Amino acid sequence: MKHLMDINDLTLSQIDQLIATANDIIADKDKYKDVCKGKKLATLFFEPSTRTRLSFEAAMIELGGSILGFSEAQSSSAAKGESVTDTVQTVGCYADIIAMRHPKEGAPLAASKRTTVPIINAGDGGHSHPTQTLADILTIHREKGRLSNMTVGVCGDLKFGRTVHSLINALSRYEGNEYICISPKELVIPDYVKANILEKNKIEYIETTDMEEYMPSLDILYMTRVQRERFFNEADYVRLKDSYILTPDKLKSAKPDLSIMHPLPRVNEISVKVDDDPRACYFKQVVNGKYMRMALILMLLGIEVK
Amino acid sequence: MKIDSIVNGIVLDHIAAGNSLRIYKFLNLDDLECSVAVIRNCRSKKYGRKDVIKIDSIIDMNLDVLGYIDPNITVNIIRDGKIAEKKHLELPERLVNVIKCHNPRCITSIEQEVDHIFKLTDRENIIYRCAYCETKSDKEEIW
Ligand SMILES: [Zn+2]
Numbered sequence: 001m002k003h004l005m006d007i008n009d010l011t012l013s014q015i016d017q018l019i020a021t022a023n024d025i026i027a028d029k030d031k032y033k034d035v036c037k038g039k040k041l042a043t044l045f046f047e048p049s050t051r052t053r054l055s056f057e058a059a060m061i062e063l064g065g066s067i068l069g070f071s072e073a074q075s076s077s078a079a080k081g082e083s084v085t086d087t088v089q090t091v092g093c094y095a096d097i098i099a100m101r102h103p104k105e106g107a108p109l110a111a112s113k114r115t116t117v118p119i120i121n122a123g124d125g126g127h128s129h130p131t132q133t134l135a136d137i138l139t140i141h142r143e144k145g146r147l148s149n150m151t152v153g154v155c156g157d158l159k160f161g162r163t164v165h166s167l168i169n170a171l172s173r174y175e176g177n178e179y180i181c182i183s184p185k186e187l188v189i190p191d192y193v194k195a196n197i198l199e200k201n202k203i204e205y206i207e208t209t210d211m212e213e214y215m216p217s218l219d220i221l222y223m224t225r226v227q228r229e230r231f232f233n234e235a236d237y238v239r240l241k242d243s244y245i246l247t248p249d250k251l252k253s254a255k256p257d258l259s260i261m262h263p264l265p266r267v268n269e270i271s272v273k274v275d276d277d278p279r280a281c282y283f284k285q286v287v288n289g290k291y292m293r294m295a296l297i298l299m300l301l302g303i304e305v306k
Numbered sequence: 307m308k309i310d311s312i313v314n315g316i317v318l319d320h321i322a323a324g325n326s327l328r329i330y331k332f333l334n335l336d337d338l339e340c341s342v343a344v345i346r347n348c349r350s351k352k353y354g355r356k357d358v359i360k361i362d363s364i365i366d367m368n369l370d371v372l373g374y375i376d377p378n379i380t381v382n383i384i385r386d387g388k389i390a391e392k393k394h395l396e397l398p399e400r401l402v403n404v405i406k407c408h409n410p411r412c413i414t415s416i417e418q419e420v421d422h423i424f425k426l427t428d429r430e431n432i433i434y435r436c437a438y439c440e441t442k443s444d445k446e447e448i449w
Contacts, residue, residue, distance in 0.1 A: 083417050083418075083419065084413070084416075084417055085417060085419065085420065102413070103411075104411060104412060104413040104415070104416060105409065105411050105412050105413060105438055105439035105440075106412055106413040106414070106436070106437070106438020106439045107413040107417075107438075109413075109437065109438050110413045110414075110417060110420045110438060124413075125411050125439075126411065127411075127439055127440070
């Protein structure tokens with residue numbers, strides 16, 4: 001594998017390898033502190049995403065490498081009308097590896113055809129964001145010790161939430177996972193996800209509007225935000241928004257080893273009162289995201305650490 | 307040109323009845339200097355009715371495109387009045403600059419020099435998806 005565009009570019013054994021490397025980094029950070037010395041990561045963010053960019057930059061710095069790049073299109077030559085592929089080809093002359101975010105779907109793939117430097121898709125519009133999914137996978141693996149045989153609740157905006165689609169996609173490659181899809185009727189999982197992933201792989205799933213009904217069966221609850229602009233009218237939004245807000249009260253019937261996840265940033269869909277619950281994992285996802293990005297950088301640069 | 311007696315040329319046989327003009331247009335046969343015969347609605351043992359196109363010259367042809375429009379077409383290359391080669395088409399795995407992606411959020415909508423690439427993702431139902439954004443192609447539409 002040269003580039004990472006989509007979570008499905010990775011084989012299961014490559015995912016295992018990334019998890020193993022990330023766990024090794026967590027266990028012995030010192031061992032990795034100089035392994036990318038002299039290497040440069042370029043973060044090319046044609047659309048701002050401070051959170052993801054800082055995670056990539058922190059990852060490279062902790063590996064002993066350096067960083068360069070831009071954080072929005074206005075500060076790059078794209079503002080002068082240069083094509084994305086030209087920009088990336090130019091940067092490829094300076095950097096050893098590129099993390100790229102762009103509002104258009106497939107932009108990192110188009111760029112990857114014009115450079116020999118490995119490119120990581122750091123989000124291309126509503127299409128793919130594989131390193132978020134890697135963060136989710138490492139979190140689940142660390143919390144549960146497995147990636148199979150789980151009942152996974154996904155809640156909120158299941159129609160537009162690409163992190164949810166990508167997670168379902170990734171976990172569908174492991175055995176015995178089933179899904180409880182909790183959302184308002186307006187924001188149910190799209191047909192193509194049902195047809196191409198769930199039904200194709202004969203995966204069990206239930207669609208419901210009621211979060212509490214299935215709470216006791218869940219091993220994972222993956223929350224996403226229900227955005228106001230997804231609704232046709234304000235009345236529907238106001239009527240529905242509270243049903244998809246997680247509170248300590250709603251968690252009363254949940255398993256003691258439930259893992260509560262969220263790709264962040266959250267607005268109000270998880271009450272801050274849940275933050276102190278030991279089952280809350282969303283800030284661990286942030287940390288794990290950095291370790292998975294470190295593991296990924298090493299893999300793409302072909303650096304092995306003994 | 308006598309329709310039946312091509313010496314050196316190409317015969318596209320077993321075209322689904324009604325498809326010949328689309329193929330004629332798509333292969334830009336209008337631009338050829340040589341003679342071209344479009345025979346519509348002739349009887350076929352295999353398909354009931356079929357169209358046939360005869361081209362009185364051996365030209366370069368994008369067989370991927372042809373396979374995409376109609377994988378049942380047979381391409382006969384005629385040399386010295388005999389069939390020198392018979393090619394059976396199939397659905398191509400990849401189409402480059404044959405179908406256009408119409409997703410306004412796709413990178414191909416803003417970058418002029420990026421090739422429009424579609425991949426066959428479901429052979430049974432003949433579904434092609436954009437390599438960049440995974441949007442499904444519209445079977446009727448060809449660039
Ligand atoms: Zn596209």
